[in-house]
Amino acid sequence: MLRIDGLHVSIGDSEILHGISLEVPDGEIHAVMGPNGSGKSTLAHVLAGGEPYQVAAGSVLFDDLDLLSMTPEERAAAGVFLGFQHPVEIPGVPTMYFLRTALNAQRRARGEQEVGPVEFLALVEDKRRLVEMERALLDRPVNDGFSGGERKRHEILQMLILEPRLAVLDETDSGLDIDALRVVAAGVSTMRGPDRSALLITHHQRLLDHLVPDRVHVLAGGRIIRSGGPDLAVELEAHGYATLDGTIVEALPVPAGTVR
Amino acid sequence: MTATVRPTKVRRTPTGAGAVRAVQVAERASEFGWQSDPDWLRAARRRAAEWVEANGFPSTKHEDWRYTKIDAALALPLSAPYEGAVEDRSASISSSDLPAPYLGGLRVVVVNGRTVSELSAIGTPVLGGIRVESMAGAPQGLDGLLKQSWTRRVGGYSHALRALNDAAALDAVVIDVPAGTVVEDPIEVVFVSMPADAVRWWHPRLIVMAGAGARATLVETYLSVPGAPTVTNAVTQVDVGAGAEIAHYVLQGERTDSFHFSSLESRLANSSRMSSRLLATGGRIGRHEVDIVLAGEGSQVDLDGLFLTGSGQHHDNPILVDHAAVGCRSRQLYKGVVSGDGHGVFNGHLVVRPGADGTDAAQVNKNLLLSERAEVDTRPRLEINTDDVACIHGAAVGQLDPEALFYLRSRGVSEREARAILVSGFAREILDRFAPGPVRQRAEQLAVAAGVAIFYEHRQGPGTDRTVTVEAADVLSGDPLT
Numbered sequence: 135m136l137r138i139d140g141l142h143v144s145i146g147d148s149e150i151l152h153g154i155s156l157e158v159p160d161g162e163i164h165a166v167m168g169p170n171g172s173g174k175s176t177l178a179h180v181l182a183g184g185e186p187y188q189v190a191a192g193s194v195l196f197d198d199l200d201l202l203s204m205t206p207e208e209r210a211a212a213g214v215f216l217g218f219q220h221p222v223e224i225p226g227v228p229t230m231y232f233l234r235t236a237l238n239a240q241r242r243a244r245g246e247q248e249v250g251p252v253e254f255l256a257l258v259e260d261k262r263r264l265v266e267m268e269r270a271l272l273d274r275p276v277n278d279g280f281s282g283g284e285r286k287r288h289e290i291l292q293m294l295i296l297e298p299r300l301a302v303l304d305e306t307d308s309g310l311d312i313d314a315l316r317v318v319a320a321g322v323s324t325m326r327g328p329d330r331s332a333l334l335i336t337h338h339q340r341l342l343d344h345l346v347p348d349r350v351h352v353l354a355g356g357r358i359i360r361s362g363g364p365d366l367a368v369e370l371e372a373h374g375y376a377t378l379d380g381t382i383v384e385a386l387p388v389p390a391g392t393v394r
Numbered sequence: 395m396t397a398t399v400r401p402t403k404v405r406r407t408p409t410g411a412g413a414v415r416a417v418q419v420a421e422r423a424s425e426f427g428w429q430s431d432p433d434w435l436r437a438a439r440r441r442a443a444e445w446v447e448a449n450g451f452p453s454t455k456h457e458d459w460r461y462t463k464i465d466a467a468l469a470l471p472l473s474a475p476y477e478g479a480v481e482d483r484s485a486s487i488s489s490s491d492l493p494a495p496y497l498g499g500l501r502v503v504v505v506n507g508r509t510v511s512e513l514s515a516i517g518t519p520v521l522g523g524i525r526v527e528s529m530a531g532a533p534q535g536l537d538g539l540l541k542q543s544w545t546r547r548v549g550g551y552s553h554a555l556r557a558l559n560d561a562a563a564l565d566a567v568v569i570d571v572p573a574g575t576v577v578e579d580p581i582e583v584v585f586v587s588m589p590a591d592a593v594r595w596w597h598p599r600l601i602v603m604a605g606a607g608a609r610a611t612l613v614e615t616y617l618s619v620p621g622a623p624t625v626t627n628a629v630t631q632v633d634v635g636a637g638a639e640i641a642h643y644v645l646q647g648e649r650t651d652s653f654h655f656s657s658l659e660s661r662l663a664n665s666s667r668m669s670s671r672l673l674a675t676g677g678r679i680g681r682h683e684v685d686i687v688l689a690g691e692g693s694q695v696d697l698d699g700l701f702l703t704g705s706g707q708h709h710d711n712p713i714l715v716d717h718a719a720v721g722c723r724s725r726q727l728y729k730g731v732v733s734g735d736g737h738g739v740f741n742g743h744l745v746v747r748p749g750a751d752g753t754d755a756a757q758v759n760k761n762l763l764l765s766e767r768a769e770v771d772t773r774p775r776l777e778i779n780t781d782d783v784a785c786i787h788g789a790a791v792g793q794l795d796p797e798a799l800f801y802l803r804s805r806g807v808s809e810r811e812a813r814a815i816l817v818s819g820f821a822r823e824i825l826d827r828f829a830p831g832p833v834r835q836r837a838e839q840l841a842v843a844a845g846v847a848i849f850y851e852h853r854q855g856p857g858t859d860r861t862v863t864v865e866a867a868d869v870l871s872g873d874p875l876t
Contacts, residue, residue, distance in 0.1 A: 221801070239811065275822075
């Protein structure tokens, strides 16, 4: 599904990713973990086509599409979804309108029939219940006055409505209480299927308690320094990143109340 | 308190070919304005015309006009009007030419400054004792009111355009809402300007009296029709009685090669409330002056404006709010969307008089620039002469938020549509303040015609959720949103 090869990315004069290679096969969920400043968010944004990043070298294939040559909207229509770490507010644009415009823009681009208002209403209602998002929020402008948790639920709602083939979730779990975390995990699980994949980008291991990944990659200093099975996340939690790379000393924070 | 003009350079009259003097225009207006003016009006016109000739037209050297150069309007000749310039043009307008949707209430149509009686609800007494009259129809019992209107500026004018309206108005629409009367449906006045040979300047006038405790909605719509460019030089006076509530709207949708100068002069008595909301899309130059005097204790005013300024357009919004009494409240929120080489101006002046304790005032202007060449000048000004006040003011000029743009695009929305959506979202804050129903609908249609995508919200029926569709997803006139 996704094949990243030797990816070098910089902002301005400073290189942030120093040659990332990563492969996510169809139907798999991979986690990318790493300390702050390791380049995790950069990786997520580059996949979605974020502006300020320059790709100096390397390639990203999404199926057989050259992702890096596509506009953000083309990538979205092809099935790439980025769950934002900090979803932006869009004053004056009603959330319902935003959601339907996004879905229909993608469907148009794929040559599919647009979804009418009544049908869309039913679709949203269904997904809204799944992410336990208040109905009143949908009448508000996009993310306007949403709490941190509500914004993250809204990201998951968008993912469920747009049904991407590849969901890249950038720190969607950060700052969430246990209920919201459960919702995020359930949302991703719902989407699981033989032709859908996900890349979970996270600082913490606790999302992975609810959502067991097929593979875990450790990103540090702009490089993937280790890859492994789900056990790697557990190991990281117990010993911190220090055991993996002598230069990195930050231990994984342990959420309060965790029983080990 | 209107700033007095200290002319530094006097331009006697518009300089276009064949231009005549303001005094001649006034004389001609006297002859067929009010089926022969009474002496007091003839004298008032004469005084106003002489003021114009003595003081000249404003130039950018005048503080209140520093951003607005009106030479292009002055290049159109000031000509003495003649009967056919008004009558023949009025006959060419039918009710199907009027802006949709119909607002549901009393309607008056003014073509080239004079009421078209065939299309207007004038003269007949209507429910609740409201009177809608045209000065040109020589109505009974309005002398005092008209005289008051024409003599309010005995001490001088803030600038020549207002004086010229006094000198040259061919008519005045008078709307009198008696004390205690509540009018539910909007009362609307549609002003149409058309060229008539050499005559290009028109001076419509509207006088509104709201008695104590009266409640009414008033909508002014300005249009110009295809043909040569015109100058609309309008004056509207609104007198808000004690405890009265007036919701006032101005929809300025003139042709983008025409000129629009309007002045709203309003005085609010004790505990009265007024809102005045502007949507400006038209005019090569559109200048929308607002002068509010909060004269009575506890009076309140809300002023909102949205100007959509495309290539080749200039919109100027000079606002004066005068807190002259105790415990008054005022709010100003003006937003500008400027594209191409358009130029927007917000010139808000808030004055708190000595002794106007308990004043609560806010003045905010926000602008969106959609191109490198677009320009905005914003000057929110406070002049506070008492201690017991709560005043805030602020101004912002920015571009489309790149993060919001990326967010939309990452969801599959094209860059062009994403930009249009963000512009609409910006405009929405003001349009949402227009009364829901036909008034907002007309405003939205005007905004759409100017190229702003608007989200119409439709209720599917009682008890169901709201869904939203986009009606037009294009860009502001003049320039692509690049």
